[in-house]
Amino acid sequence: MIQLEQVNKWYGQYHALIDVSERVARNEVVVVCGPSGSGKSTLIRTLNRLESIDGGSIAIDGRDIHARGVDVNGLRAGIGFVFQQFNLFPHLSALENCMLAPVNLKRASKSEAKAYALELLDGVGLAHKANAYPHELSGGQQQRVAIARALAMRPAIMLFDEPTSALDPEMVGEVLGVMRKLAGQGMTMVCVTHEMGFARDVADRILFMAEGSILERAAPEDFFTNPTHPRARQFLQDRGGR
Amino acid sequence: MTFFDSNLLLAGQYHDWLVQGFILSLQLLAASFVIALPLGVAIALMRTSNSRPLCAAGATIVEGIRNVPLLAHLLFWYFAFPELLPEPVKLALYDSNPEFICAVIALSLYAGVHMAEDVRSGIRAVPVAQMEAARSLGLGRIAALRLVLLPQSIRIAVPPLLSQTVNLWKDTSVATVIGAAEMMYQAARVETATFRSVEAFTFATLAYLTVSLAISLAAQLYARRFPVRT
Amino acid sequence: MTELIQEYWLYFLVGQYPNGPLGGLSLTVLLSGAALVLALPLGLMLGVARVSPWRALAWPVAVLVQIVRAVPLLLVVFWAYFFLPAVTGVKTGQATTMLMTLVLFDAVYLAEIVKAGINALPKGQLEGARSLGLSYGQALRLVILPQALRHVSPSLVSQLVATIKATSLGYIIGLSEVSFIATQVNTLVFTRAVEVYIVLALTYFILCFGLSRLAFLLERRLNRRPAL
Numbered sequence: 057m058i059q060l061e062q063v064n065k066w067y068g069q070y071h072a073l074i075d076v077s078e079r080v081a082r083n084e085v086v087v088v089c090g091p092s093g094s095g096k097s098t099l100i101r102t103l104n105r106l107e108s109i110d111g112g113s114i115a116i117d118g119r120d121i122h123a124r125g126v127d128v129n130g131l132r133a134g135i136g137f138v139f140q141q142f143n144l145f146p147h148l149s150a151l152e153n154c155m156l157a158p159v160n161l162k163r164a165s166k167s168e169a170k171a172y173a174l175e176l177l178d179g180v181g182l183a184h185k186a187n188a189y190p191h192e193l194s195g196g197q198q199q200r201v202a203i204a205r206a207l208a209m210r211p212a213i214m215l216f217d218e219p220t221s222a223l224d225p226e227m228v229g230e231v232l233g234v235m236r237k238l239a240g241q242g243m244t245m246v247c248v249t250h251e252m253g254f255a256r257d258v259a260d261r262i263l264f265m266a267e268g269s270i271l272e273r274a275a276p277e278d279f280f281t282n283p284t285h286p287r288a289r290q291f292l293q294d295r296g297g298r
Numbered sequence: 299m300t301f302f303d304s305n306l307l308l309a310g311q312y313h314d315w316l317v318q319g320f321i322l323s324l325q326l327l328a329a330s331f332v333i334a335l336p337l338g339v340a341i342a343l344m345r346t347s348n349s350r351p352l353c354a355a356g357a358t359i360v361e362g363i364r365n366v367p368l369l370a371h372l373l374f375w376y377f378a379f380p381e382l383l384p385e386p387v388k389l390a391l392y393d394s395n396p397e398f399i400c401a402v403i404a405l406s407l408y409a410g411v412h413m414a415e416d417v418r419s420g421i422r423a424v425p426v427a428q429m430e431a432a433r434s435l436g437l438g439r440i441a442a443l444r445l446v447l448l449p450q451s452i453r454i455a456v457p458p459l460l461s462q463t464v465n466l467w468k469d470t471s472v473a474t475v476i477g478a479a480e481m482m483y484q485a486a487r488v489e490t491a492t493f494r495s496v497e498a499f500t501f502a503t504l505a506y507l508t509v510s511l512a513i514s515l516a517a518q519l520y521a522r523r524f525p526v527r528t
Numbered sequence: 529m530t531e532l533i534q535e536y537w538l539y540f541l542v543g544q545y546p547n548g549p550l551g552g553l554s555l556t557v558l559l560s561g562a563a564l565v566l567a568l569p570l571g572l573m574l575g576v577a578r579v580s581p582w583r584a585l586a587w588p589v590a591v592l593v594q595i596v597r598a599v600p601l602l603l604v605v606f607w608a609y610f611f612l613p614a615v616t617g618v619k620t621g622q623a624t625t626m627l628m629t630l631v632l633f634d635a636v637y638l639a640e641i642v643k644a645g646i647n648a649l650p651k652g653q654l655e656g657a658r659s660l661g662l663s664y665g666q667a668l669r670l671v672i673l674p675q676a677l678r679h680v681s682p683s684l685v686s687q688l689v690a691t692i693k694a695t696s697l698g699y700i701i702g703l704s705e706v707s708f709i710a711t712q713v714n715t716l717v718f719t720r721a722v723e724v725y726i727v728l729a730l731t732y733f734i735l736c737f738g739l740s741r742l743a744f745l746l747e748r749r750l751n752r753r754p755a756l
Contacts (some may be wrong), residue, residue: 104659133661143656147674156670157660209660365736366729367693369700370707374725377714381721464598471600475700482602486610495610502603510598 057082057117057244058103058213064111065098072098073109074268085245087255087276090265091291096248099265100215103246104135116213133161136206140218142198144190150177150201151186154208163209176204180234196227203234214238216247252295256280264288312488316501319484323505326401326470326480331463333406338413338459343443345414346421356414363411368472371404376476379403401473409466413459420455421447454526460517464510471506481505529723536713540727543704549623551704553731559623559698559705560691563630564684570631571638576668578643589639596636602697605629609701622703626695634691641683645676679750685743689736706731 058080065073072095080086088096101107102114105121105128114121121131145153154173158164164172177183180200190198199219206214216235220228232254239245239258249255255262255276262279264272264287272285283289344356363371379400380388391399424447432442474483481502488498533540543551550558577589596604608629613619620628649672657667677684699708710728714721 106655106659129658129661129663131661132659135659137659139652139656139659141650141652143650143652145653145656145671145675147671147678157662160666160670161661205660361737361740362733365689365740366732367696367707369696370710370725370728370732373707373711374729377711378721378725468598468600471602472697472700474602482600482606485603486606489610495606495614499603499607499611502606503599506599506603507595514598 057084058246059115059118060112061115062112063099063102063109063114065095065102065107065109072268073102076112076268076270078263078270078273080244080246082244083242084260085239085243085247085258086261086263087259088246088248088263088265089250089252089255089291090271093267094265095268096265097217100217100246100248103213103215104132104137106137129161133157133163133209134211134213136203136209136211136214138199138202138206138214138216138219140221142190142195142202142222144198144202144205146190149187149189150182150193150204153190153201154205157205158208161209169208173204173208176207177201179207179237180204181230194227195223196230199223199227199231200234203231203238207238213244213246216245216249218248218250220249220251250295252280264291266291312492312498315484315488316481316498319479319481319502320505322398322478323467323470323480324509326398326405326473326478327463327467327509329398329402330405330409330466330470333402334409334413334466335459337406337410339417341411341414342417342421345418360411360414363407368404368408368469369475371408372401372472372476375400375404397473397476397478400476401470401478405466405469405473408469409462412462412465416458416462417451417455419458420451420453423454424450453524456520456524457517460513460520464513467509467513468506529727532713532717532720532723533727539713540706540709540731543709549704552709553706555623555704556692556695556706557735559626559630559695560688563627563634563691564688566627567631567634567638570635572642572673574635574639575642575646578639579646593636593639596632601629601633601694602700604632605697605701622698622701625701626698626703626705630691630694633694634687637687637690638684641680641687642676644683645680646672648679649675682743682747682750685739685746689739689743692736692739693732 058078060076060078063073063076064071076095076099088099090096098107102109103116103121109122116131116135119126144150145156148156151170151173154176155166155169158169158172159166163169174183174186177186180203182197182200182204185193185197185201190201193201203219219235220231223231228251232251235245235247235254236258247254247259257276259276262272262274262276263270264274264279264283264285266287272279272283272288274283279288280292283292341356341359344352345360347353347356376396380391380396383391428446428450429442432446433439437445470480471482473480474486477483485498485502489495492498539552541552542554543549545551545554574589574593577585578593580586605625608620609622609625612625653671653675654667657671658664662670695705696707698705699711702708704712707728710724714724717724
C-alpha cells in the first residue's frame with residue numbers, strides 16, 4: 057500500500073534520509089523506532105508530503121505521490137496524521153475540530169459529519185467532552201480527540217508521529233489504548249514511537265532507524281529478543297530492554 | 299511641458315527653497331532629538347521607580363501627551379502657550395524664531411514620551427534578578443542602575459529608539475502647520491509657485507526616504523554589532 | 529472656559545452641518561472609523577501576501593510597506609491632494625483625499641499587525657489543518673486567521689487610536705476636522721487661545737485614552753484565556 061523506493065532527503069549539507077526503501081502492506085501495523093535524530097519523524101512526514109524529498113519515490117496505492125498533477129490536498133485527506141503536539145484548533149470545540157475537514161472538503165453534510173464525529177469521539181471515550189474546548193482537556197484527552205479528528209476523514213492509512221511523547225506518563229495508556237483498538241480493527245498504521253510495550257504487542261513489523269537509514273527490519277518477537285544489527289542491540293540495551 | 303523637469307531640482311530658486319526646507323527639517327530633527335532622548339530616559343525612570351507619586355506623575359505625562367495628536371500640540375505651543383508667558387518673554391520669543399522654537403518644544407515632548415515607553419520596555423526586559431545580584435554585591439541603588447541595569451536596558455532599547463527617531467523625522471513634516479519653513483512647507487510653496495507638484499514632492503519623498511533608511515540601517519547595524527545576550 | 533464650550537459646542541461637534549458638510553469631532557470619528565473598516569480587507573490581503581511562501585507576491589508588498597512607512601503621512605496626503613488630480617483629472621475633495629490616504633496608511637499597518645498575528649501562531653496549526661487535506665486558503669480562512677485576528681484585537685484598537693490622531697493632518701489641506709474647527713473658534717474669539725486649545729487637547733485625550741484602555745482590557749482578557 058505504501059511503497060518507498062530509494063528515498064533521499066537533505067537538509068542543506070545534512071543527509072537526513074539515506075536510500076530508504078520499504079513496503080507497508082494493507083492492514084499492516086509498522087512501528088518505526090530508533091535514537092533521536094535518526095530521521096524517523098522526517099520519514100513519516102514525507103509520506104503525506106509535510107516534508108519534501110530530494111531523491112527516490114514514494115507511492116501510495118500504486119500512485120507516485122510526487123507525480124505532476126497530484127492533488128496534495130486529496131492525498132492528505134486520505135491519510136490521517138497524528139502529531140506529537142496534538143495541534144488541535146483551540147478556537148473550536150472537540151466536535152468542531154472533528155467536523156471541520158469533512159464539512160469544508162465537501163465529504164459530508166453538516167449533520168452527517170456531526171453524527172460521525174460523535175461516533176468517533178465515543179470510540180475514543182470522549183463523547184461526553186464533545187463540546188469542550190482543547191484548553192479544557194488534558195493532554196491525553198486532546199490527543200484522543202486528535203486521533204478522532206484524523207479518523208473523521210475516513211482515511212485508509214493512519215500515521216502517528218510520537219503520539220505519546222508529549223504526554224505525562226499516566227495519560228500515555230489511554231492514547232495507546234485507542235491505537236491498539238484501531239490496529240485491532242485492521243487499520244494500516246505507521247507509528248513512530250518510543251513505547252516498546254505497544255510495539256511488542258501490536259506491531260506486525262518493527263523498523264529500526266539510525267542516522268537516516270533503516271538498519272533492521274524484523275517481526276517484534278525477533279527484534280526484541282534477538283536483534284541482529286549492533287546499533288539496534290545498543291539501542292535496546294540503553295532502553296533497558298523495556 | 300515636460301512631465302518631469304529635473305532641472306527644477308538641480309539648480310535655481312526652487313531648488314534653493316527645497317534645500318533650505320530639507321536643512322530646516324534636519325535641524326528640527328536634531329534639536330528635538332537632543333531634548334527628547336534624555337527626557338524619555340528621565341520619564342522612563344520615573345515610571346519604573348518605587349515611589350508611587352513619581353510613577354503616577356510619569357504615567358500622567360505619558361498618557362496626556364501621547365493621546366493628543368502632534369498637530370494639536372503644535373497648535374497649542376504656537377497659539378496658546380505664548381499667551382501664558384510674561385510680556386517681555388513673549389516679545390523675546392516673537393522676536394527670535396517662534397515657529398522653530400515652538401515646533402521643537404512640541405516635537406521633543408511628543409517624541410520624548412514615545413521614547414520613554416521604549417526605554418521603559420528596555421528596563422523591564424532586564425530580569426529583576428540582575429538588580430538583585432548587583433545589590434547583593436553591595437552596590438548602591440544609583441550605582442546598580444548605572445552599571446548593571448541601564449547598560450543592558452539601553453542595548454535592548456536602541457532598535458525601538460531608532461525606530462522612534464524615524465517617526466520623529468517624519469513628524470517634523472507636521473511643523474508646517476505653524477508655518478515652520480521645513481521640507482513640506484517649501485514643497486507646497488514650490489507647487490503653488492510653479493504648479494508642478496511632481497518635482498517638488500519627489501524631492502521631498504527622496505529626502506525623507508534617504509534619512510529614514512539611513513536611520514533604519516543604523517538600527518540594523520547596531521543590532522548586529524551589539525546583539526542582546528541574556 | 530464654560531461659556532466658551534456653551535457657545536461653540538455644537539460647532540465643535542458637527543462643524544457647519546446641516547448648513548454645510550459635516551465637520552468637527554463627528555467628522556474626525558466618522559473618518560477614522562470608516563478608514564479602519566475599509567482598510568481591514570486590504571490590510572488582510574497585504575498581511576497574507578507578506579507571509580506568503582510565493583516570493584513574487586511577498587516581495588513587492590514588502591517594498592510597498594517599507595516605502596509607505598518611511599515617508600511622512602502628510603507627504604502622502606499632499607501627493608494625493610495635489611498630484612493625483614493633475615494626473616487623473618478628477619479633483620477629489622479634502623474628506624475623500626484624507627479617507628483614501630488613511631485607508632492606505634491603515635492597510636499598511638494592519639498588514640504588519642496581521643503578519644505578526646499569523647506568525648505568532650504555532651507552526652503546528654497550519655500543519656494540522658493541511659494534514660487533514662484542507663488547502664492553504666481553507667487553512668488560512670478556517671484555522672489561522674480566526675485565531676490570529678482574535679489575538680491582535682488590542683493592536684487593532686491601537687490602530688484606531690493612531691488613525692484618529694492622523695485625521696488631524698486634514699487641517700493642513702483645509703479639512704474641517706476638529707483641530708481645524710478649534711482654530712476657527714480661536715480666530716473668532718481671539719483672546720481665549722489657551723482655553724480653546726486645552727479643550728481640543730482634552731477632547732482628543734478622552735477619546736484616545738478611552739480607546740487605549742479598551743485595548744488594554746482586551747489584552748488582559750486575552751491573556752487570561754489559556755491557549756486561545
